[in-house]
Amino acid sequence: RRLGRFELADGGTIFLDEVGEMAAATQVKTLRVLEDRTFFRVGGTQAIKVDVRVIAATNKSLKEEVALARFRDDLFYRLNVLHIYLPPLRERKTDIPLLVRRFIAEFAKQHDRTFRGITPEALQILVDAEWPGNIRQLRNLIESMVVLAPEGEIRASDIPKDIREHGSILPMRLLGPDRDVGGAGAGAGARELEFIFRSLVELKLQVEELRRRLEERPGRVEVIEVGPGTGVSAVTPGQVEPAPEADVVYRPGMTMADVERAAIEAALRDTQGNRRKAAEILGIGERTLYRKLKAYALA
Numbered sequence: 001r002r003l004g005r006f007e008l009a010d011g012g013t014i015f016l017d018e019v020g021e022m023a024a025a026t027q028v029k030t031l032r033v034l035e036d037r038t039f040f041r042v043g044g045t046q047a048i049k050v051d052v053r054v055i056a057a058t059n060k061s062l063k064e065e066v067a068l069a070r071f072r073d074d075l076f077y078r079l080n081v082l083h084i085y086l087p088p089l090r091e092r093k094t095d096i097p098l099l100v101r102r103f104i105a106e107f108a109k110q111h112d113r114t115f116r117g118i119t120p121e122a123l124q125i126l127v128d129a130e131w132p133g134n135i136r137q138l139r140n141l142i143e144s145m146v147v148l149a150p151e152g153e154i155r156a157s158d159i160p161k162d163i164r165e166h167g168s169i170l171p172m173r174l175l176g177p178d179r180d181v182g183g184a185g186a187g188a189g190a191r192e193l194e195f196i197f198r199s200l201v202e203l204k205l206q207v208e209e210l211r212r213r214l215e216e217r218p219g220r221v222e223v224i225e226v227g228p229g230t231g232v233s234a235v236t237p238g239q240v241e242p243a244p245e246a247d248v249v250y251r252p253g254m255t256m257a258d259v260e261r262a263a264i265e266a267a268l269r270d271t272q273g274n275r276r277k278a279a280e281i282l283g284i285g286e287r288t289l290y291r292k293l294k295a296y297a298l299a
Contacts, residue, residue, distance in 0.1 A: 004039070004041065006033055006039060006050050006052055007039075007048060007050060009050070009052045010050040010051060010052060011051055011052075012052065012053070013052070013053040013054075013055060014052050014053070014054055014055070015055045015056075015057070016030075016054060016055070016056040016057070017056075017057050018057065018058055018059070019056045019057070019058050019062075019079065020058035020059070020060035020062055020065055020071065021058075021060075022071075024072075027071070027072045027075050028072070030075060031072065031074060031075045031078060033050070033052075034054065034075075034078050034079070035078065037049060037050055037051065037052075038050070054079070056079050061255065061256075062076050062079075062080075063076070063255075063257075064255055064256055064257045067257040067295050067296065068257060068260075068292075068295060069291060069292075069295050088131070088134055089131040089134045089135055089138065090129075090130050090131050090132075093127055096126055096127045096138070097123060097127065099135065099138060099139075100118060100123060100126055100138070100142060101117070101118075103138070103139050103142035103143070103146075104117060104118060104142060104146060104154070107142060107143045107146040107147070108146055111146060111147055113146060113147075113152065114152055115146060115149075115152050115153070116152050116153040117153060117154070118153065118154040118155075119153060119154065119155050119156065121155070121156045122154050122155050122156045122158065122159055125156055125159050125163065125164055126138070126159070126163070129163050141159075141160070141163070142154075145158050145159070196256065196259070196260060199259055199260065199263040200259065203259065257296075260292070260296075261296045261298070263282065264278070264282065264289070264292060264293070264296065264298065265298065267281045267282050268298075275289055275290070275293075
């Protein structure tokens, strides 16, 4: 018989990578193992006890996933005993030269190439890049250049154009409400993505409009911090009449959940609390709106 992962890790450590992508059914089973330290084999009737240390990793904000009802809050709190935040590579510029030299040596040996290294100019380009894909992106690029560089040395001209121009945007797929993505509930997920994307675009336009008005009316500007769930604060340039209030305000530090919550609150204010009309304005179903109201404690 084959042993499961937790059974194999009994007395040791198990690493759960990308727990933010875990299916709902798997979350329930994982929580049961963490709470009771027991599990049942498939088709089995006898509980098996294990003693396992669990290390989990994710590139998502699990707090936001909990707020959006995509990750169980009880599992989040059970996993979040000791939290270690690893900053993205763009915030650890001093690590890049060390990683580059390590990867060059690794891949030169793996592909049996005599490789001198990297020029200072090329290294500086890599240090200045944004690296949205973090270490995995850097590692794959170094392997590609070690294999393809014609001179046995990475030069600035060997680095792809998007990296040289400090490109920081990874490809993104946006799903429309009528796209078939497969699986139950896919349409609702696509509508939520469309709603979030539209909210961000509207917020960007509002911020640009506010900036334009401030530039047209010079004077002392008082900025009052706006917290989630509050009304719009005043922005007063001198003694001039203030600009009209916006329904949704974006400020640095707001998470995606904060943006979504602000958009829902604005729609409810515009409709005097009429949830049906608010859902129509937001372009989502009433059931989706009710679920989000519950998740954000707005009910």
